Amino acid sequence: xxxxxxxxxxxxxxRSFDGPTISVxxxxxxxxxxxxxxxxxxxxxxxxxxxxxxxxxTGKSVLMRSIIGLQKPDEGEVEVFxxxxxxxxxGQTIDVRRRWGVLFQGxxxxxxxxxxxxxxxxxxxxxxxxxxxxxxxxxxxxVCLSGLPPDAAPKYPSELSGGMxxxxxxxxxxxxxxxxxxxxxxxxxLDPIGAAAFDSxxxxxxxTLGLTVFLITHDLDxxxxxxxxxxxxxxxxxxxxxxxxxxxxxxxxxIQEYFNGPRGRMAAPQxxx
Amino acid sequence: xxxxxxxxxxxxEDGAVTLxxxxxxxxxxxxxxxxxxxxxxxxxxxxxxxEIGYIDTVGAWxxxxxxxxTEAEIVGADAEAERLLAAVGGVARPxxxxxxxxxxxxxxxxxxxxxxxxxxxxxxxxxxxFGSVIAAAFSLMxxxxxxxxxxxxxxxxxxxxxxxxxxxLMSFLIGLVIAQQGAVQLRQFGAEVFTVxxxxxxxxxxxxxxxxxxxxxxxxxxxFAAQLGTMKLxxxxxxxxxxxxxxxxxxxxxxxxxxxIMLPLLGFYASxxxxxxxxxxxxVELDIPPATFFSRIxxxxxxxxxxxxxxxxxxxxxxxxxxxxxxxxxxxxxAEQVGARTTAAVVQxxxxxxxxxxxxxxxxxxxxxx
Numbered sequence: 092x093x094x095x096x097x098x099x100x101x102x103x104x105x106r107s108f109d110g111p112t113i114s115v116x117x118x119x120x121x122x123x124x125x126x127x128x129x130x131x132x133x134x135x136x137x138x139x140x141x142x143x144x145x146x147x148x149t150g151k152s153v154l155m156r157s158i159i160g161l162q163k164p165d166e167g168e169v170e171v172f173x174x175x176x177x178x179x180x181x182g183q184t185i186d187v188r189r190r191w192g193v194l195f196q197g198x199x200x201x202x203x204x205x206x207x208x209x210x211x212x213x214x215x216x217x218x219x220x221x222x223x224x225x226x227x228x229x230x231x232x233x234v235c236l237s238g239l240p241p242d243a244a245p246k247y248p249s250e251l252s253g254g255m256x257x258x259x260x261x262x263x264x265x266x267x268x269x270x271x272x273x274x275x276x277x278x279x280x281l282d283p284i285g286a287a288a289f290d291s292x293x294x295x296x297x298x299t300l301g302l303t304v305f306l307i308t309h310d311l312d313x314x315x316x317x318x319x320x321x322x323x324x325x326x327x328x329x330x331x332x333x334x335x336x337x338x339x340x341x342x343x344x345x346i347q348e349y350f351n352g353p354r355g356r357m358a359a360p361q362x363x364x
Numbered sequence: 365x366x367x368x369x370x371x372x373x374x375x376x377e378d379g380a381v382t383l384x385x386x387x388x389x390x391x392x393x394x395x396x397x398x399x400x401x402x403x404x405x406x407x408x409x410x411x412x413x414x415e416i417g418y419i420d421t422v423g424a425w426x427x428x429x430x431x432x433x434t435e436a437e438i439v440g441a442d443a444e445a446e447r448l449l450a451a452v453g454g455v456a457r458p459x460x461x462x463x464x465x466x467x468x469x470x471x472x473x474x475x476x477x478x479x480x481x482x483x484x485x486x487x488x489x490x491x492x493x494f495g496s497v498i499a500a501a502f503s504l505m506x507x508x509x510x511x512x513x514x515x516x517x518x519x520x521x522x523x524x525x526x527x528x529x530x531x532x533l534m535s536f537l538i539g540l541v542i543a544q545q546g547a548v549q550l551r552q553f554g555a556e557v558f559t560v561x562x563x564x565x566x567x568x569x570x571x572x573x574x575x576x577x578x579x580x581x582x583x584x585x586x587x588f589a590a591q592l593g594t595m596k597l598x599x600x601x602x603x604x605x606x607x608x609x610x611x612x613x614x615x616x617x618x619x620x621x622x623x624x625i626m627l628p629l630l631g632f633y634a635s636x637x638x639x640x641x642x643x644x645x646x647x648v649e650l651d652i653p654p655a656t657f658f659s660r661i662x663x664x665x666x667x668x669x670x671x672x673x674x675x676x677x678x679x680x681x682x683x684x685x686x687x688x689x690x691x692x693x694x695x696x697x698x699a700e701q702v703g704a705r706t707t708a709a710v711v712q713x714x715x716x717x718x719x720x721x722x723x724x725x726x727x728x729x730x731x732x733x734x
């Protein structure tokens with residue numbers, strides 16, 4: 092089916108839309124009796140890194156999955172690049188889906204393929220007409236663009252360390268030169284040095300490629316270091332969106348505890364005296 | 365809307381060639397640009413980007429690579445294009461997308477050697493594991509209070525009671541098929557009455573227990589491997605050891621014990637159901653009434669046939685459970701291993717059961733139970 096839709100010159104990318112890159116309105120998600128989201132609104136501006144935080148079980152990943160279409164919400168509207176995604180088939184949303192890339196929590200690399208082949212998979216699926224040699228070249232430079240050493244390209248995911256696997260995941264997420272990047276807890280499980288390096292990679296890529304980044308994280312350092320705005324998920328909705336300074340001015344107990352708790356204070360940039 | 369990328373060749377008077385690009389130099393607008401540049405252009409001195417629309421790293425890579433290969437000059441790049449060109453130009457170049465394939469001769473040798481080592485280490489490991497199970501069993505006999513009856517009984521339920529339906533159905537059909545095929549062949553000699561002998565002796569002696577063992581290996585041997593393998597992955601087994609609970613005592617022994625006790629019961633049940641299936645067919649096809657059928661069964665099936673089945677069954681049960689648990693305990697590293705080990709548990713379990721069955725056949729004939 093995908094092949095039919097992708098016949099030559101059928102690729103439509105409309106970059107004229109300059110409203111919010113992601114717009115979620117009135118989202119409701121539930122699993123059985125348990126309601127995860129109720130009337131959730133969120134807007135992500137073009138070109139920003141938005142950090143999504145919230146306690147365990149507040150549905151951060153579910154929110155991401157609802158936006159990228161892996162989870163069908165009960166109610167609500169999800170628009171990406173100004174196009175509504177709910178209630179449309181995969182084929183109808185293909186022109187939107189090729190404009191984003193997703194890094195899953197564990198990297199989710201295909202274990203039977205090498206790193207470079209992993210990067211080639213989305214290119215082959217979405218742009219089957221691309222010349223084979225050129226596709227290989229593209230895969231190879233993307234691997235290096237993600238900060239992996241050149242000899243990582245022909246390696247299998249099982250031969251890589253956790254941090255390198257995340258970078259390989261980023262390389263695959265960037266395969267289609269997306270404008271929007273979803274990162275699900277990218278620094279979880281990395282040592283502080285690796286996490287800091289990954290943060291700066293995210294920032295660097297965002298600036299070079301002009302990305303909008305939707306970043307789910309628990310890492311306070313990441314929030315302080317690279318996020319332009321932070322969205323806080325609690326009570327089944329986004330209770331506040333803003334810079335960390337703006338959030339600190341609110342007196343919501345969870346936000347106060349999150350940023351002003353012992354770990355939150357440690358992560359905050361120290362004022363220079 | 366996106367405009368596909370394109371270029372035109374411009375020839376200056378001094379022979380210099382300029383490629384003037386237009387449209388989107390992006391992955392979506394790429395189409396056959398790389399081939400056209402590679403195959404259709406012989407000389408390039410200048411790459412003109414004045415008129416391009418959108419550019420992404422794929423477009424930047426095309427320009428960068430072309431410029432590098434032809435030593436052409438890039439002109440007219442705006443700030444964004446410059447930034448992307450710098451980004452893709454700054455990376456190192458990996459050699460290839462796949463690891464170098466090894467020499468085929470060396471690979472075959474390597475594979476054979478690896479398979480041999482695995483076979484030997486598995487055999488040694490299995491024997492060692494069996495030994496540790498027996499040692500644990502003896503230590504439990506000295507301290508009967510430590511036996512986890514609760515776990516054993518739970519395994520009885522899973523291995524035995526819940527298998528009744530599927531084993532019964534399978535055996536019934538096998539009895540039916542043996543009787544039907546036997547009747548067709550024996551009728552040629554006018555000896556269809558011996559169908560009773562065939563069904564009775566074959567199921568009691570061989571098929572009842574053997575088929576049950578294969579079914580249990582598929583149902584429970586695989587489950588043991590998967591359960592223990594998952595527990596190994598989630599470090600539950602390490603946690604047990606740290607707390608001072610022996611995993612062999614707590615996890616392996618109840619399973620082995622349950623299989624040893626349940627397999628004879630299931631096997632006998634399977635034989636009986638198979639005889640019922642055979643009896644039904646004999647009644648319908650051969651007009652042998654059930655009462656006659658069963659009294660004939662009692663005459664033609666010696667008690668030793670029942671013993672043969674019942675002696676084999678606990679051994680098969682032990683082999684299946686130990687193989688399953690052994691493979692489960694060998695899981696290391698990732699979830700993929702659980703699948704591979706589960707498969708190995710079933711394959712090795714069934715293989716060992718059939719090998720042992722052959723030994724038993726020879727042995728019982730030798731002692732005169734034939």
